[in-house]
Amino acid sequence: MTVMIDVQNLSKQFTLHNQGGINFTVLDDVSFNVRRGECVALHGTSGSGKSTLMRSLYANYKPQTGAIWVHNGVQTIDIANAEPRQIMRLREHTIGYVSQFLRVIPRVSTLDVVMEPLRMKGAGSDEAEARAAALLRRLNVPERLWALAPSTFSGGEQQRVNIARGFISDYPILLLDEPTASLDSKNRDVVVEMICEAKNKGTALVGIFHDEEVRSEVANRLIDLTNRTDVE
Numbered sequence: 001m002t003v004m005i006d007v008q009n010l011s012k013q014f015t016l017h018n019q020g021g022i023n024f025t026v027l028d029d030v031s032f033n034v035r036r037g038e039c040v041a042l043h044g045t046s047g048s049g050k051s052t053l054m055r056s057l058y059a060n061y062k063p064q065t066g067a068i069w070v071h072n073g074v075q076t077i078d079i080a081n082a083e084p085r086q087i088m089r090l091r092e093h094t095i096g097y098v099s100q101f102l103r104v105i106p107r108v109s110t111l112d113v114v115m116e117p118l119r120m121k122g123a124g125s126d127e128a129e130a131r132a133a134a135l136l137r138r139l140n141v142p143e144r145l146w147a148l149a150p151s152t153f154s155g156g157e158q159q160r161v162n163i164a165r166g167f168i169s170d171y172p173i174l175l176l177d178e179p180t181a182s183l184d185s186k187n188r189d190v191v192v193e194m195i196c197e198a199k200n201k202g203t204a205l206v207g208i209f210h211d212e213e214v215r216s217e218v219a220n221r222l223i224d225l226t227n228r229t230d231v232e
């Protein structure tokens with residue numbers, strides 16, 4: 001199976017400039033890979049660096065050493081050292097990211113928020129709207145909310161809008177930061193189903209899942225950042 005993400009010897013330190021310039025290491029020589037059709041869960045105690053690693057995979061953080069090779073279907077690009085333009089292209093076409101909280105833009109409707117990644121890839125508005133509607137319906141977001149901006153939505157509603165936005169584009173790589181944290185059991189089951197379907201279609205997924213049941217249902221492997229082990 002094609003390796004979609006190849007993390008090699010990644011290290012990340014933070015410097016606390018307003019606290020005497022203290023340096024501390026969060027990721028220390030982390031290596032692992034993720035193949036097409038598998039879901040790898042980042043695991044470890046609180047503070048072990050799961051979110052830091054996830055943000056590095058999306059190029060929100062720049063590690064000091066190491067590489068994150070990402071396969072975009074044509075070539076592999078080291079997103080840890082790529083140019084901003086290359087990162088933007090990877091985000092448009094290759095890597096989707098479902099963060100824990102929705103970043104809401106005032107006055108943009110839920111339907112438009114969900115459609116946006118597909119429109120950015122050049123899809124027509126009819127196709128994008130049909131896909132967004134199908135996802136919102138599947139995730140039990142009531143139709144009366146679709147024309148509203150999600151800023152006033154409940155935590156679980158916002159999380160489902162974010163999931164719909166992350167899944168609309170069929171990215172070859174999908175990063176999921178606690179995608180079921182605010183969901184009831186019915187919607188959690190829908191998301192688990194969507195993750196399993198994405199795996200079957202060949203998507204490579206990396207996730208943080210604090211819910212053990214969800215983790216055991218979706219993850220093929222755990223990367224334990226506490227002990228730096230790779231558990232099958």
Ligand SMILES: Nc1ncnc2c1ncn2[C@@H]1O[C@H](COP(=O)(O)OP(=O)(O)OP(=O)(O)O)[C@@H](O)[C@H]1O
Pocket residue numbers: 014015026044045046047048049050051052053
């Ligand atoms: N931008 C930052 N500046 C300084 N320190 C940071 C920054 N981001 C994270 N850290 C520190 O790095 C360490 C790892 O944080 P991170 O959020 O990656 O852990 P985590 O494993 O995701 O934790 P949790 O399970 O509690 O969410 C923590 O000690 C945190 O304080």
